[in-house]
Amino acid sequence: MLFDAILNDFFWRALLGGLGVVLVAGPLGCFMVWRRMAYFGATLSHSALLGVALGTLFQIQLNLSIAVVSILISIVLMGLTRIQSLATDTLLGILAHSALAIGLITLAFMPDVRVDLTAYLFGDLLAMTREDLLWIYGGAAIVLALLAWLWRGLLMSTVHEELARVEGLPVERLRLALMLMFSLVIAVAMKIVGVLLITALLIIPAATARRLAKTPEQMVGLAVVAGMLSVGGGLSMSWNLDSPAGPSIVVAAFLLFLLTYGLAIPRRQN
């Protein structure tokens, strides 16, 4: 079978996995950009390493433990933001780096486990297994279904939270759903670009798309396309130059971003 042959090749598996992640990173990245949650995303992804550590410690499926830890962290964050004396970015900074540090220490204290830290920090796309693919596409299907179902409410509460509330939308629950989806995408995206670069995969394609889009839906579509081009470009860069795959994808996304803005600026002056 052709499909089987494709799945047997590590390069194709990497490409398929990357494209699957980008499918949800596009829309969720847009929400991150719209709601100014970039730092929140970084905090969640840093805490993913804690998820890895705990998952390894208690021998739980890693995607699952990462998702659970992310969800817990986002709930803690929602509570902590009520503390008025500290700004949210300070709180996020505290939580992000503490979670990362605790994760690193926990991993270091496990003598039986030899963990390849770079794989977690920067991604290990080329080691994508069939099981990983299953997780990615399963997670993507859940997130996309949720997004489609909640789309109008999510968008409205992003445009104007109080108006949304007056119009009877369950603003708090929608925010929770969004955080849940962030946690899911971070759990699966970690494999692709690693803890330190996940936010880039979410935000850069969305920012690229902003320049060209007229409606929110267009922006989402363009962000997915930009993400796919980045995955394709990054992987071929990695293939040809033997550069690390995760960072190559981010660099490809960045180049695409520069290209769009470089093209758009002269047009604006007309």
Next chain:
Amino acid sequence: MADELVRLDDASIHLGGQAIVDRVNLTIRRGDVITIIGPNGAGKTTLIKAILGIHRLTAGTITREPGLTTGYVPQHTHFQPTLPLTVKRFMALTGASEADCRRALEQTSVGHLYHSTVHHLSGGETQRLLIARALVREPDLLVLDEPAQGVDVNGQAALYELIRELRDRLHCGVIMISHDLHLVMSATDRVICLNQHICCSGYPEQVSHDPAFVELFGQHVARSVAVYHHHHNHDHDLHGDVVPPTDSHAV
């Protein structure tokens, strides 16, 4: 009473031990145009957010007519520049049909902006868009927080005129906050002067002579409002059927 939309009884909101809104009694009926005035920090926005259900009362009760639909025009509406949004899409987010959206925009004279980007609208256009968005929900109660903010003087008069017109057409209640005493006095049935508690309330003429009003805003303001109001009575007949509200942005 049959036409009571919202009733507040001894409504209070405390924040950190301080009363932001203090034992307010207020009834809004269908057809009312009520304006809340008061100094900064008087709790005006907090009060209307309580009416809208965004803030909860810490004491007292609020009774809403069952099935009450509210339209809200918030203060300082700032559209995130990162989120591309057209007037069309913004209106569609209410879930109303395209025809209804267009009709509401026509009613507030911004129909020609249907395909524009919300970020490029002027202050007056943004307010009219937000009013249209509130209208499309066919509200029983229209709540506006400083609707004339960022609108030039001519536009302000037109905007208040529009609000009264909409009240007549929809037969809804209107409650709004305003800073502009002169315009408020000419465009309102009832004025509530708020400084945590209700200092005074009544018809504009009554209020502008009320000692509590004079104390809050000073002799000078009170006298000029009273004088203005007198003038307004004179040219109200003229005003009634002169040119329809002109759009400040139309060239």
